[in-house]
Amino acid sequence: MASTESFDRTATISNAVTLHRHGELDQASAIYARIIEKEPGNADAFHLLGLIAMEKGDYAKAGRSILHAIKMNPENALYYVSLGDLYQCRKDREKQIASYRQALMIDPDLVKALYRLGKAYAETERFAEAAICLRQAIENNPDVPELYYELGEVYAFQKDFKRAYEAFDKAIERKPDYTAAMISLANLLRDQGHFPEADSYYRQAMQLEPDSTVLKYSRGIFYHMQHAYDEARDCYQQVIDAHPAHYGVHVNMGKLFQDRNDYANALIYYQRAQRIDPANGDARFYRSLVLLSLGEFEQGWKEYEARLEREKWQFIYPYRLSTPRWRDEPLEGKTIFVHSEQGFGDTIQFVRYLPLLKQRGGRVVFEVRPQLFDLLQGFPGVDFMVSMAGKPPVQSNIDYHVPLLSLPGIFKTDLETIPGAVPYITADAEKVRLWETRRSEDDFNVGLVWLAKPSYRHNKSCPLKILEPIFSIPKVSIYGLQKFDDPKDHAMLPFKIDNWGDGIESFADTAAAIQCLDLIVTVDTAVAHLAGAMGKRVFTLLPFSADWRWSTKRNDSPWYPTMTLYRQVAVDDWKGIVDRIVKDLSKAAAYE
Structure with a gap:
């Protein structure tokens, strides 16, 4: 008789679980409730009833049920995993992590707990701990593709790109139709500038999920980064059509118009994004850049403070300070x-x-x-x-x-009150003497920087090959001031150049080298600012959509009186700039 009752109970729970998995929550809930009525000590039924309440958003009931299950059976690790999931829904990250850790105290090899704890650590940017959890989970069960996917995301955040590639690849190997892993791998390749490889994975994902808005958004960024603005706009618009309240795509659409120097439409999309999520600082920050570009400094400076309110505020400055923020209070004795x-x-x-x-x-x-x-x-x-x-x-x-x-x-700076007197930075005289012996005594000596730092390279760098004509100007000697972040850049130079940058250890060295030269030709890098701050004559090469500090259209800078700005008249048209520089540099050399 007892075995028959046990079999019936098991069959009843099995039936309820099946209904639960198929989304028939009310029917499953009713069965769990009947089981509890007959067996008040059935911890599994309380646990499963709590899971249904959680799915329905009734977190209070879910908490009562899951905690009651734990009280009856405190050694069941899965109950603590569910409790952690509940705290995740409640956005109580501390208790979420504590619950998963408790599950692992009971069963250190429980893959589900390791996976959840790894994700929770990753979401709180505790990436080293996340990686440890996920690697242990993989060691316990190497066949679960989701584990490799999450580990790939962690490695990507850690900028360990090689391991990230490998993890995403293993996820796809175990699940060939894993579109999320394909998109993440494509995004990783895209952000590293490997566009053909990224496109291959995007296309594979499109065959599997052609209507995925995540894919369309990612692909929009892919086109945007390559200045394929029409294709990017089409992708972004499809996302907006499907999800009108998607904050990020409105910001990116604004950036797209800003990159095309269409400031009016850029402001429209930033304003729409701000209405969608007023607390998010991204739209206000990008809007401030437009206003500053247009010379609307009063409002621009106010909104520029949003840079410190963005989710990625650590990229501006990595710490929150405990002292009061100065807002023009008197400073005497302070x-x-x-x-x-x-x-x-x-x-x-x-x-x-x-x-x-x-x-x-x-x-x-x-x-x-x-x-x-x-x-x-x-x-x-x-x-x-x-x-x-x-x-x-x-x-x-x-x-x-x-x-x-x-x-x-x-200080309420506007275009008329910019403190523009130069020089305000000078070079160390002793260091200058070390560089003086390397310059030509007879020629017009020009310093050259053609590569921006890697994060801006796709936009601000001018290929050295395009700059080759300036090396043929009579009575002009060219000296590189280029520091190479990647040794491969040095190895791939299209022709030999006397690069002083190889001997530069600090910006004090750079200043000394600049002081020995007659003129600096540079893309938009710190060298442009340093030469301008030293009052050295500077020719600055700007992309089609230049940084806010260079304003719009003008060829001079109120920040640096000795600087001349050379703007692209079309996207990626460096040749047109170089043609103009060759003429002006020839005149400068002849005048000297």
Whole structure:
């Protein structure tokens, strides 16, 4: 008799589970409830009833049921996994992680718990711990494609691209129709500039899921990065048609129009994105760049503060400081901490505001990246300079802090009041003497930079081969000031060049080399800012859609009086720029 009752109970639960899996939640719930009525001590039924409540969004009921199941059977690791899933729904990350860890205390090899904990760590950017969990899960069960996929995502965030490729590849190997893994692998290849390989995986994914908006969005970025604007716009529009409240695609559509110098439409899409998610700073940040480009500085500086409110604010500056933010309060008798931010060029451009800050009274402490420390040592307006040390700066005895690029807004800078006097950076005389012997005594000496840093290379770099005509100008000697991030770039030079960059160790060295030259020709890099800050004559090559600081259309810069701007008249038209530079450089050399 007992065996018959046990069989009936098992069959009943099995039937309920089947209904549950097929989405018949009400029927399954009713069966679980009947089982509990007959067997109040059935922990599995309480657990499964909690899962249904969670699916329905009734988190309070789900919590009661799952916790009751745990109370009855505290050694069941799966119950803690479900509890962790519930805390994930409640956005209680701390309790979510604690629940998964408790499951692993009971069963250290439970793949489901390792997988969930790995994902939770990844979502909180604890990537090293995430990788450990996922690798252990794979060791326990090497046939689960989702484990390789999540591990690939973790490696991608860690910028361990080789391992990320391998993980995504293994996921697809185990599940040939795994479109999510194909898209992630394609995105990884795309972001590394391997466009043909990325396109191959996008096309495979399209055959499997032609209506995927994730795929269309990713492919839109793929076209956008290659300046195929019509194709990118078509992909973005398809995503908007399917998901009108998709924040990211509206931001990207705005960026697309901005990249085409269509500022009116860019502002429209940024405004739409802002209405969709007012708390997200991305749209306001990109909108600020448009306003600053157009010279609308008052509103532009205000909205530029959104750079510090974005999800990726750490890319601007990696720390949140405990001291009050300075917003133009009196500084007499106070100490203010100014931190540099973003790229080297940003720091070089905006240190000009430190003497103005010092005039407000108080003591100025300036934090700068190590590569700029020697260059800016003793800079006017700075009482004490510290080097970024890879950890949060000490804030004891500091009254206020302020990001360097917030100073123009605080000082209410407009086009007429830019502090444009140069030089405000000078080279070390001893270092200058070391470089002087390497220049020609008879020719017009020109420094050249043609590669931007890797993250901007697809847009700002000019192929050296296109610049070859400037090497044939009579009485002009060309010296490279190029630092190579990748040794392959050096090995792939199309012709031999006397590259002083090979001997440059710091920006103080770069400044000394610049001082020995008559003119600098450079793409939009920190060298352009440094030469301009030194009052050296500079020819700056700009892409079709230039950075906000170069304004629009004009060929001079209010930031750097000795700089001439050369803009592309069409996307990727570097040749047209070089033709103009050859003429102007020939005139400059002849005049000298």
